[in-house]
Amino acid sequence: MKPDEILKQIAQEVSVCQKCQLHYGRKHAVPGEGPANAKIMFIGEGPGFYENEQGRPFVGAAGKFLEELLAGIGMKREQVFIGNVVKCRPPGNRDPLPEEIGSCANYLDRQIAAINPQVIVTLGRYSMAKFLPNAKISSVHGQSFQVNGRLIVPMYHPAAALHQPSLKADVERDFARLPELISKNAEAPALPEAQEPEETKPPAEEKPQPKQLSLF
Numbered sequence: 001m002k003p004d005e006i007l008k009q010i011a012q013e014v015s016v017c018q019k020c021q022l023h024y025g026r027k028h029a030v031p032g033e034g035p036a037n038a039k040i041m042f043i044g045e046g047p048g049f050y051e052n053e054q055g056r057p058f059v060g061a062a063g064k065f066l067e068e069l070l071a072g073i074g075m076k077r078e079q080v081f082i083g084n085v086v087k088c089r090p091p092g093n094r095d096p097l098p099e100e101i102g103s104c105a106n107y108l109d110r111q112i113a114a115i116n117p118q119v120i121v122t123l124g125r126y127s128m129a130k131f132l133p134n135a136k137i138s139s140v141h142g143q144s145f146q147v148n149g150r151l152i153v154p155m156y157h158p159a160a161a162l163h164q165p166s167l168k169a170d171v172e173r174d175f176a177r178l179p180e181l182i183s184k185n186a187e188a189p190a191l192p193e194a195q196e197p198e199e200t201k202p203p204a205e206e207k208p209q210p211k212q213l214s215l216f
């Protein structure tokens with residue numbers, strides 16, 4: 001399958017996925033969006049209220065800020081892939097649980113493999129932890145790390161930055177350095193061609209969750 005077909009296939013699987021309890025509160029799954037050949041991929045935490053309503057990532061206040069940050073480096077959101085570690089909204093916008101992130105990881109891994117981006121910008125702690133499990137965001141934000149042959153740049157989550165002026169300044173500074181990081185990385189040896197993930201078939205039917213949580 002071609003990368004854009006793989007992304008469509010993943011979006012289809014996500015829309016009916018029941019691998020974790022987050023599917024109970026789902027109005028629309030948010031698989032992520034952007035070109036299959038995007039050079040930069042942004043990975044947030046999970047859908048919030050508006051994302052769950054619309055089935056699109058970063059369409060609320062944090063999304064508006066992300067678009068402003070992109071505009072600051074001369075980019076539009078249509079040029080980058082924007083995704084999340086979990087594809088369904090955690091109730092009340094709570095943090096995603098480790099088991100939810102684990103259940104959803106296969107989709108994100110396959111998206112990364114299909115897109116094969118030059119740079120992955122992680123937004124917030126949960127997507128950073130996927131690549132840099134022991135890092136502290138306050139000390140590593142804005143720096144770049146080679147992880148499995150790919151450049152990872154951890155940044156504060158735009159929603160957190162909107163609420164804390166000092167973090168906002170950090171995110172703006174970190175973003176301003178992105179073009180330089182990307183061009184430096186382009187000089188480095190090319191990454192291997194995008195490979196089709198081994199497992200492209202829909203996952204086997206999971207056992208239904210025994211009971212619905214009262215939270216939903």
Ligand code: URA
Nearest residue numbers: 044045046047057058
């Ligand atoms: N916050 C996220 O982490 N992801 C979204 O898609 C929207 C807000």
Ligand code: SF4
Nearest residue numbers: 017020023087088104
């Ligand atoms: Fe499936 Fe991910 Fe949604 Fe959980 S969050 S139901 S694993 S798509």
